[in-house]
Amino acid sequence: MAEIENAIIMAAGLGTRMRPLTYKTPKPLIRVAGKPMVESVIEGLHQNGIYDISIVVGYLAKQxxxxxxxxxxxKLINNPYYNQYNNISSLYVARNELKNTVILDGDQLVMNPKLLKREFTHSGYAGAKIDQFTDEWIMHPDQNGKILQCDRSGNDHGWRLYSLSKWQAxxxxxxxxxxxxEFEHAHHYDIYWDDIAMFDYFDEFSLYVMPIAANDIIEIDSVDQLKQVDQRLTKRG
Structure with a gap:
């Protein structure tokens, strides 16, 4: 059993799918039900006693x-590569913060703070079981939850990968x-950092699915979706 010591929140991206809102506001600072998304993430971490939090920023960083x-x-960590390279650059600049760590995105809503509990038994990713096709990354675990493979182009069965992961030291x-x-020597700048563990060096890790319900994490990918989620959560109060 390990215990989370710190968190790394990825918040450097351009948020192109949320334009025009993100022309002047970075996506993690867009408000949902009156609160910037990244603040909801921070407060969920605090509810679980996680206060050592690094936020990787780039686009409109001063905000x-x-x-x-x-x-x-x-604390903020600046990613000077955010406008050139994929998000491998964000975890690269925060690599010295990696220990017993939870990594998550700042532009999502963690609706179930229990997902951020400090105690955990294996490194791995949050995942929700699916029964219809989605083009998201889909994990296929064995009966004990160990991930055997991941589909990059989606599937109609398996466990959808969410960008919340926990890592033992x-x-x-x-x-x-x-x-x-990958970043310094192979110069593979255009990959996701998750490619390292889920594809490029998959056999070097033993990763497990952390089962969640589909509504435990909300990832907002469009202005229309933002409006729908905002209205629903505002009404719920």
Missing amino acids: FNYLGEKYPGV EDSLRLKGYLEA
Whole structure:
């Protein structure tokens, strides 16, 4: 059994699918039910006693500065590559923060804070079981939850991967080494950081699905979806 020591929140991207809202506001700072999405993530971490939080910023980075004052323990890490490379660059610049760590995106809503509990037994990803086709990454675990393979182009069965993952210190050290190998030496700038563990070096990790319900995490990918979620959560109060 391991215990989460810190969190890394990815918040450097351009948020192109949310334009025109993101022309002036980075996606993680867009409000849903009156609160910036990234603040909902931070408060969920705090509810679970996780206060050492690194936020990787890039696009419109200065707009995040207030978070360090509002939430003690939050620090910002600048990604100077955000406009050139894929999100491998964001975890690369935060690689020294990897230990017993939870990694998640700042532009999602964690509706069930229990997902962020500090105690965990295996490194792995949050996943919800599906019964119809989705083009998201789909994990296929064995009966014990160990991930045997992942489909990059989607599937109609399996477990949909969500961008919330927990890493034990030993796996974090391994992940850090491969980040450096890919970014510094192989110059593979255009891959997702998750490619390292789920595809490129899959056999070097033993990753497990952390089962969640489909509505435990909300990923907002369009302005229309934002309006729908905002209206629903506002009404719910």
